[in-house]
Amino acid sequence: MRTSPRTLVWFLVFVGLIVAVIGSLGAPLITAVAEQYGVSLAASQWTLTIALLAGAVATPVLGRLGSGPRRRTVVLVMLGVEVVGSLLTVLPLPFAFLLVGRAAQGSGLGLVVLMMAVARDHLDEQRSARTIALLSVASTAGIGIGYPLSGLLTDLAGVRAAYGLGLVVTAAALLAAFFALPQAPPRPSTRLDVRGAILLAIALPALLLVIGQTNLWRNHVGLAIAILVAAILLLIGWTFLEAHTDQPLVDVRLLRHPAIAAANLVMLTGGVGMYLLFSLITRFVQTPAEAGYGFGLNTFQAGLVLVPFSILGFVAGRLVPGWRERLGARLLLMASTAVVLAAFVLFAVARSHLVEPIVANGILGFGVGAFSAAMPAVILAVTPAAETASAMSVNAVVRSVGFSTGSALGGLILAAHTTGVFPRESGYGAAAWIGVAATAATLLIIAVLPLKRE
CATH class of the missing domain: 1.20.1250.20 (MFS general substrate transporter like domains)
Structure with a gap:
């Protein structure tokens, strides 16, 4: 059927x-x-x-x-x-x-x-x-x-x-x-690159774990740096292996195309800022009022705060394909990143009432939705149909690294502003303004890198 x-x-x-x-x-x-x-x-x-x-x-x-x-x-x-x-x-x-x-x-x-x-x-x-x-x-x-x-x-x-x-x-x-x-349409069978899969299964978890371990960076900086360097070296070795394998796990040669390389760099830097703000808002609204700020929401209530993020994200996802033809990839990514930047600024300057982080979260959702919907078109415009899954899997991994980095960055900033049980509210302001700087840097990267088909 x-x-x-x-x-x-x-x-x-x-x-x-x-x-x-x-x-x-x-x-x-x-x-x-x-x-x-x-x-x-x-x-x-x-x-x-x-x-x-x-x-x-x-x-x-x-x-x-x-x-x-x-x-x-x-x-x-x-x-x-x-x-x-x-x-x-x-x-x-x-x-x-x-x-x-x-x-x-x-x-x-x-x-x-x-x-x-x-x-x-x-x-x-x-x-x-x-x-x-x-x-x-x-x-x-x-x-x-x-x-x-x-x-x-x-x-x-x-x-x-x-x-x-x-x-x-x-x-x-x-x-x-x-x-x-x-x-699937008839295609030649693909052989799984077992060596590449094993090496990636060692290197990638090590990278994600060390990025996300806030306590490790606070208490054992030397060890954290050593693990990070080792993971990066393993990933470099994995890249070299994939480039010289007939049927690689990931065709890293696709990354040689300027548009694909640029898109993944933008995904990495953009992902850091997006998840940083997401994690800040989620943590802020659950902080009890006795800390001097926050709203003490339980798990279910905090989950409801995220609903505008999802709704507006899906709205943006529906709108983006029509906008892409009129604006082009670069302007669309810049516009969506600017929306994320606006969400950061709002959270940085206004969070004393619950409606303010909710609104910031909704704006963030719209920006993330537009950004996420625009990204695949940039990559797939220069990717053979047979390599769709492989090319997008690389982008998904890059996004995971960016999100993990954003989450860890938020944890480190808040930890630096913690003297008791909860961080001082100034920590959230500092983290938000750092996010503003990171998102502005992403805007600059989008402006100068080649994101259109060549």
Whole structure:
């Protein structure tokens, strides 16, 4: 049975949203998991970290496997792995099984790039561009759906009920994929570069871990620098290996094109600022009023603050394809980055009333949505159709590094302004103005780098 284009679009976006919801399940549940399983908050944090690490490693692997003729099989297997992982998070098993389940869930984060490849292969050019833009937005803005839902379920029925949400939606996605996902066009079979996958599985988690470990940078700077340098050297070695492999895990030769290299640099620097502000707002609104600022929101209430981020992000994602033809890639990326800059400035100067961080978060969502929707077109304009999944997987990894850096930067700045339990409010102002500078630098980078097709 042939899937209609409209049904296929709904299915692809549905999978993109599920991936975002599954990825966001860890963050709101950290405290509840610690209480439920009797572990420390540091141990509970791994329910988020291990999913993100698994996703960062799996994304390039899925991108390569999905570039061949067995893409449908790869998607069905990965959704099956997510269902099994989701089941492990729901069953009353020891904490170690929860971590295994979260890793299995996180490995499916790379499915978004496969959905982009499906859209490019099976939809007309206009519909494909809109769908890919929405998928890029969904992978970020969708967390505004997962946060309040998981928070509400935890408050009502406990942490396993929240993880049960993951089981339900992944099972639904697997069923939908069985009926709606078409076969990939005939292409030569691709061989998985096992050496490249193993080296990346060592280097990338090391890089993301050391970037995100605020305490390590505060207390053991020398060790943090050593791990960072080692991870970077391993990634350089991995790049050299990929460049000299007949069927590489990632075709790094695509990065030689100025437009692709520039787009990934912009994604890296832009991602730092975007996630910095996102993490600042999330933390600020949950700070209890006895700290002298903040609003003491619980998990569910803080999740509701993120809803405008998601709604306006999706609105921007719908508008961007039409704007792109009139404005061009450079102006569109500059405009969306300027919107993020405005959100930073608003949070820097006005956060004494709850409505102000909510508005800033909504503005941020619109900017992030427009930025995320514009980015794939810049890369895919100079990427062969057969390499869609591989090229977008690189961009997804770059985004993960940028987001991790932004999160860690916010933690380090706030830590420098902490003398008691909570940071001084001045720390949020300092972090916001540093974000203004970083976002302004991204604007400058967009202005000078070659982002159009040559």
